[in-house]
Amino acid sequence: MAFSAAARQFYQSEIETIREAGLFKEERTIHSPQAADIEVEFPAGSGVRKAINMCANNYLGLSSHPEVIAAAHAGLDSRGYGMSSVRFICGTQDIHRELEERLTEFLGTEDTLLFPSCMDANAGVFEAILNDQDVMIADRLVHASIVDGMRLCKAMTDTFKHSDMGHLEEKLQEHQDKRFRLIITDGVFSMDGDLAKIDEIVALAEKYDAMVFSDESHSTGFIGKTGRGVHEHCGVFGKMDIITTTLGKALGGASGGCVSGKREFIEMCRQRARPYLFSNTVAPVIVAGALKVMEIVMSSTERRDKLEWNANYWRKMMIEIGLDIKAGESPIVPVMFYNAKLAQDFARDLFAEGVYAVGFFFPVVPKGAARIRTQLSAAHDQRHLDIAGEAFRKVGTKYGILGKGKKEIIEMYGV
Amino acid sequence: MDELTRSVIDYIKHEYIEADDDRELTATTPLISGGIVDSFSMISLKRFIEKKNGITIPDVEASPEAFDTVKGIVALVNKLKK
Numbered sequence: 001m002a003f004s005a006a007a008r009q010f011y012q013s014e015i016e017t018i019r020e021a022g023l024f025k026e027e028r029t030i031h032s033p034q035a036a037d038i039e040v041e042f043p044a045g046s047g048v049r050k051a052i053n054m055c056a057n058n059y060l061g062l063s064s065h066p067e068v069i070a071a072a073h074a075g076l077d078s079r080g081y082g083m084s085s086v087r088f089i090c091g092t093q094d095i096h097r098e099l100e101e102r103l104t105e106f107l108g109t110e111d112t113l114l115f116p117s118c119m120d121a122n123a124g125v126f127e128a129i130l131n132d133q134d135v136m137i138a139d140r141l142v143h144a145s146i147v148d149g150m151r152l153c154k155a156m157t158d159t160f161k162h163s164d165m166g167h168l169e170e171k172l173q174e175h176q177d178k179r180f181r182l183i184i185t186d187g188v189f190s191m192d193g194d195l196a197k198i199d200e201i202v203a204l205a206e207k208y209d210a211m212v213f214s215d216e217s218h219s220t221g222f223i224g225k226t227g228r229g230v231h232e233h234c235g236v237f238g239k240m241d242i243i244t245t246t247l248g249k250a251l252g253g254a255s256g257g258c259v260s261g262k263r264e265f266i267e268m269c270r271q272r273a274r275p276y277l278f279s280n281t282v283a284p285v286i287v288a289g290a291l292k293v294m295e296i297v298m299s300s301t302e303r304r305d306k307l308e309w310n311a312n313y314w315r316k317m318m319i320e321i322g323l324d325i326k327a328g329e330s331p332i333v334p335v336m337f338y339n340a341k342l343a344q345d346f347a348r349d350l351f352a353e354g355v356y357a358v359g360f361f362f363p364v365v366p367k368g369a370a371r372i373r374t375q376l377s378a379a380h381d382q383r384h385l386d387i388a389g390e391a392f393r394k395v396g397t398k399y400g401i402l403g404k405g406k407k408e409i410i411e412m413y414g415v
Numbered sequence: 416m417d418e419l420t421r422s423v424i425d426y427i428k429h430e431y432i433e434a435d436d437d438r439e440l441t442a443t444t445p446l447i448s449g450g451i452v453d454s455f456s457m458i459s460l461k462r463f464i465e466k467k468n469g470i471t472i473p474d475v476e477a478s479p480e481a482f483d484t485v486k487g488i489v490a491l492v493n494k495l496k497k
Contacts, residue, residue: 140453147455158458159455162431362450
């Protein structure tokens with residue numbers, strides 16, 4: 001069927017609507033490896049300029065680590081470029097199982113299954129293990145991939161107010177008639193950077209005969225004393241029923257994700273999770289790199305310790321400068337502007353000062369909660385943070401918001 | 416205010432609005448476009464309305480537009496009850 005003039009006009013109009021709503025996303029082209037110092041071309045066609053990256057998920061600074069790159073090269077030589085197959089036909093190599101075993105040990109679960117991404121893991125896991133006799137009770141701020149996965153599952157969907165344990169308890173009481181109850185949360189909520197109350201969730205799960213699922217994508221490798229995740233931080237390591245996480249952030253940042261948990265759930269995913277069944281195996285080169293990443297994070301806490309120091313230093317600096325940040329314990333530090341245009345203008349001016357950070361606004365975050373999400377990395381040195389902090393101070397002075405709280409900023413700029 | 420409108424407002428206040436949020440909620444307050452209820456959590460509101468009124472709201476009728484105000488929800492319930 002032809003792509004008619006009417007079809008073209010329709011899609012052009014849709015794209016224009018997105019643009020007019022201020023929701024149009026533009027990609028910035030990076031001309032360097034992922035790192036604390038990057039070379040960015042923005043807008044397209046302009047010159048390439050150096051910038052300090054304050055918005056990568058490269059929490060442990062392993063995305064371009066020489067040992068990881070060397071391991072990936074070796075994996076490319078020894079196991080090839082691609083497998084040209086899904087896992088269950090002829091796509092499982094020894095190193096896939098080896099990586100799954102390392103992840104199982106690291107996360108404190110019974111077994112693990114690799115997926116092409118954590119998006120795919122979240123899209124496939126619920127449908128594979130629950131049916132219409134069951135209920136999924138999710139925190140309202142879980143990641144979009146979890147929402148999509150829940151929509152693909154026949155189990156009843158319910159939600160509780162963000163991190164509100166009283167509301168969760170009400171929901172657990174309400175759904176005692178269901179066969180299985182699954183509580184669903186993020187470990188670290190990516191937009192606010194706050195941690196789930198996993199210990200309280202596990203206690204409620206035990207009280208009301210429920211199971212617990214946590215997406216640890218923004219915590220695996222660095223939250224908790226040895227970086228195992230929020231479950232380690234909250235003292236419930238080994239008590240999780242299902243964890244999903246990614247290799248695409250702290251663990252080297254390439255791609256790939258996994259479902260980890262009770263071995264029966266893993267087997268059900270192997271048999272029934274459609275994104276797993278019908279996607280190519282994770283490329284050998286990525287598996288080889290990720291095995292080196294696991295060796296690094298399991299042999300030393302040096303990188304997560306540095307990240308923790310950087311996050312504390314940055315939070316303290318932002319407060320001293322007089323910017324309004326969301327309190328928290330993670331290396332995600334949202335600087336609040338409330339007004340979407342102000343957040344965008346601020347990010348643009350930061351870039352002019354050599355600092356790369358991105359504004360987020362509705363519908364990614366609630367209306368009137370626009371922000372710049374800064375993310376720390378073990379790749380940052382104090383020098384990077386001092387330079388970036390000065391840029392925030394300079395631009396903050398320009399807009400007259402230093403020392404101002406939510407109410408005053410909204411009075412100045414609206415929402 | 417009729418009993419149905421009151422019950423829906425009370426439910427939304429309890430289910431979606433934080434304890435420290437003192438904003439006023441009326442029958443015409445935008446719920447979805449106003450960021451109080453999102454399409455993900457809307458499902459429990461739909462279930463509450465169905466259970467309370469003994470009706471089934473077809474998916475095609477449970478649109479974000481129909482659920483955007485309490486007034487719209489009440490109109491939908493009255494239509495389905497007929």
